[in-house]
Amino acid sequence: MKIRRPALFKDVYRSDAGIGRFLCVMALSGVAVGLYRGIQDNYLAEIIHISPFERGIVEFFREIPGLLVVFILALMYRFTDSRIFKVGVAFMAGGVIGILLTSCGLFSMIKVFVVLFMVIFSAGEHIKMPVRAAISMDLAKREKAGASLGISNSIIHLGHIIGFIIVMGIFFVLARSGFSRTDLMGYRIVCGISAALMITSLLIVLALQETTLKSKRRRLYFAKKFHKYYMLEVFYGARKQIFLTFAPYVLILYYNADPAIMSLLYAICAGFGIFCGPLMGKIIDKLGYKIVMVSDTIILVLVCLLYGFSHRLFPSGIAFLVVCCNFVLDSIISMASMASNVYVQRISSSQEEITATLSTGISVNHFFSIFIALLGGWIWKQTGIEVLFSISAFLGLLNSAYAATIKKSEETVKDSL
Secondary structure, rough: OOOOOOOHHOOEEEOOOOHHHHHHHHHHHHHHHHHHHHHHHHHHHHHHHHHHHHHHHHHHHHHHHHHHHHHHHHHHHOHHHHHHHHHHHHHHHHHHHHHHHHHOOOOHHHHHHHHHHHHHHHHHHHHHHHHHHHHHOEEEEEHHHHHHHHHHHHHHHHHHHHHHHHHHHHHHHHHHHHOOOOOOHHHHHHHHHHHHHHHHHHHHOOOOOOOOOOOOOOOOOHHHHHHHHHHHHHHHHHHHHHHHHHHHHHHHHHHHHHHHHHHHHHHHHHHHHHHHHHHHHOOOOOOOOOHHHHHHHHHHHHHHHHHHHHHHHHHHHHHHHHHHHHHHHHHHHHHHHHHHHHHHOOOOOHHHHHHHHHHHHHHHHHHHHHHHHHHHHEEEEEEEEHHHHHHHHHHHHHHHHHOOOOOOHHHHHHHHH
8 A cells, every 4th residue: 555645744845755654664663763762771781780981882883883884885885775775774673673682581691792783773773874864855855855854853753752652651660560670571571662663664664665866876985075074074973972872871870860761851852853853954944054053052062061060060959950951952952963964965966976975974973983982981980971071062162163164155066066
């Protein structure tokens, strides 16, 4: 049965764009990822006892697929974007199934196998990431690329919310039933549901029709005109890696946040994402990507500094609330990263160039961010979180300062080709 294009999106997507299955996969995989993310850090910290220093090492390996994504995609350079998208979903499904098996005790060296399956899941995410953005923009009308990215992100966030709510419900019921927060039952149930949803997503995506993106991809692609995009990815990726890796650990180890609390915070972040995603896309389309990339600095610096120093500035209860608010604010700020995708689209000469550049950008991003994860764990161990998040604030300032160097003439390169 053919899934029709929702009438709500008719002003954003091309009339010939078949987006039903694509958006369906976004929703189902979003729920699965929400379930997975809702328990990931508590599982690492409280079940298999990964320390903050070890967490940096885990993140190093988990982010290696991001570093290698351009080479992974080079092996699939004859594939269409739709086919690569399917491969990414398959890897994600395999990773979640593996985590489920480890929680059931099927492997003896649990730390090693947990990291292995996290890497497999991460490989799927990173393979899917650049082509998901490219497909989303390709299905949109020429002037609605930002809005299309916003809609896709909102659907993903909605799926995340559902997943987080399910985690909250499961651990609430188990707590009322006498299970402790470190009991494996809750983690097994969550992983089982996530695996089932990823398998369903895989079955749907296998029936996904090929998009108009059929051109052959260059094996590797670097172009001088994208050098600013690559540098922006370096600064953004390094700063963001600190939050992705260590912010949840701050909440768990400093403020004793359990899976239900973490899932609630993730759900709130995703809730804001539903509304702020399309809004951010519209802002990018209206004001331009440069203004968006530069103007988020003030909030970003405040968020970083409060995250690192709240426990010293406020009583514990207030500090916990401040850190929770910062957790949400950082999630909202991160949506501004869509601006760099639009920047690439505006100066690219073809859809093939967009996908190749986004893939290369992800690898450039991760080349530095994986070492930031390692360094961050060492900094936490040696100096504490104050220095760690001060460095994050400084990296944010560098990101915005470099974005300010983008010239107006760059914005119209594509239009003149």
